[in-house]
Amino acid sequence: MAFYTEAALKAVLKDRGLRLTPQRERILRIFQTLPQGKHLNAEELYQLLRRQEELEDAPPGRQIGLATVYRTVKLMALLGILRELELAEGHKHYELNQPSPQHHHHLVCVNCHKTIEFTNEVVLQICRKQAESAQFDMLDCQMTIHAICPEAVDRGWPSVLPEDWECPRSGWSRDAAEFS
Numbered sequence: 651m652a653f654y655t656e657a658a659l660k661a662v663l664k665d666r667g668l669r670l671t672p673q674r675e676r677i678l679r680i681f682q683t684l685p686q687g688k689h690l691n692a693e694e695l696y697q698l699l700r701r702q703e704e705l706e707d708a709p710p711g712r713q714i715g716l717a718t719v720y721r722t723v724k725l726m727a728l729l730g731i732l733r734e735l736e737l738a739e740g741h742k743h744y745e746l747n748q749p750s751p752q753h754h755h756h757l758v759c760v761n762c763h764k765t766i767e768f769t770n771e772v773v774l775q776i777c778r779k780q781a782e783s784a785q786f787d788m789l790d791c792q793m794t795i796h797a798i799c800p801e802a803v804d805r806g807w808p809s810v811l812p813e814d815w816e817c818p819r820s821g822w823s824r825d826a827a828e829f830s
């Protein structure tokens with residue numbers, strides 16, 4: 651769980667017969683400069699790249715397409731460089747896969763998607779032991795706690811949900827909640 655520097659990325663890619671293309675390098679750099687606690691989905695990452703390109707007046711050849719962004723984050727997640735997060739928003743978010751002490755888990759409000767990061771060495775040890783006992787090479791271990799924040803409860807959750815809201819995880823919907 652330490653593949654997060656440029657040199658490490660280069661080595662990991664080379665191992666798999668892949669190159670550190672300028673696109674991969676740019677994407678990695680964005681994740682490296684992201685403030686702790688910020689997670690990006692592919693679309694947001696794409697928008698950040700576009701803004702960079704506009705600022706730098708990049709020629710068309712240097713621009714990254716959305717399909718490449720999707721492919722690259724997938725690849726980096728497969729290699730253990732990025733973590734793919736299944737938070738409550740229904741689409742995947744990414745962040746750097748960091749070793750301890752930055753390695754962390756997420757507490758997510760399923761109503762407003764507010765996310766709190768927390769570290770827990772015990773969880774990490776359990777995961778490591780579990781992987782080792784099966785002789786698996788652990789790339790990452792994530793605990794996601796799906797919860798309701800106190801603000802949503804104060805506002806009368808689940809009635810604060812918009813009419814068309816549907817839980818992306820379980821097919822839970824407002825209609826179903828009203829009948830239960």
Ligand SMILES: [Zn+2]
Pocket residue numbers: 687688689745754755756767
């Ligand atoms: Zn995080």
Ligand SMILES: [Zn+2]
Pocket residue numbers: 759760761762763764798799800801802
């Ligand atoms: Zn909330």
